[in-house]
Every structure is written in C-alpha cells, then in structure tokens.
Amino acid sequence: MNLNERAVTTTQAVLDALQATPEGEQAKTVTHIIHDALVQAVLETHGQCADVAMNCASADQDIAHKIAKEIRQAQDVLVANLSSLR
Secondary structure, three states, X not given: OOXXXXXXXXXXXXXXXXOOOOOHHHHHHHHHHXXXXXXXXXXXXXHHHHHHHHHHOHHHHHHHHHHHHHHHHHHHHHHHHHHHHO
C-alpha cells in the first residue's frame, strides 16, 4: 500500500470514527492533509536513518557516507514519485 492509498484509508477511518460525511472537496482536503503528514513523517524518518548511519559507522566513514547517500537518493525518488501522484 503506497502513501496515497494509506491517506485515503486513514481519511475514511477518521471520518467513520467521527461519523462525518463531508462533501467531496472537504474529503479531498482531509486526504491531502493526511497525505502531507505521512510524507513529512517518511522524509523525517529517512533523514534520521541517514544520521544514525553516519553516527554508528564512525569507524568506517566511507561506508557511512555511502549508506547516507543511498538513503537520501531513495528519499529523492520517493518525493518525486509522491509528487507525481498529486
């Protein structure tokens, strides 16, 4: 399940819990807010993983830099893919 699908599923769960039935644009707005929060959480987590890789592998900085670079590249691809879903 991708982040967009998770946002839609989460929106529906929240609306069900609130017993709310918003009109079309309101539901889309809620979905976008949840989607943006998920994207931000993923980006922050990726950044934290890169930082941890740098700190944990201090004995071998070359490997740490390579891991951090790969994480950041994956993050860039993720952002590009998520942006194309909008």
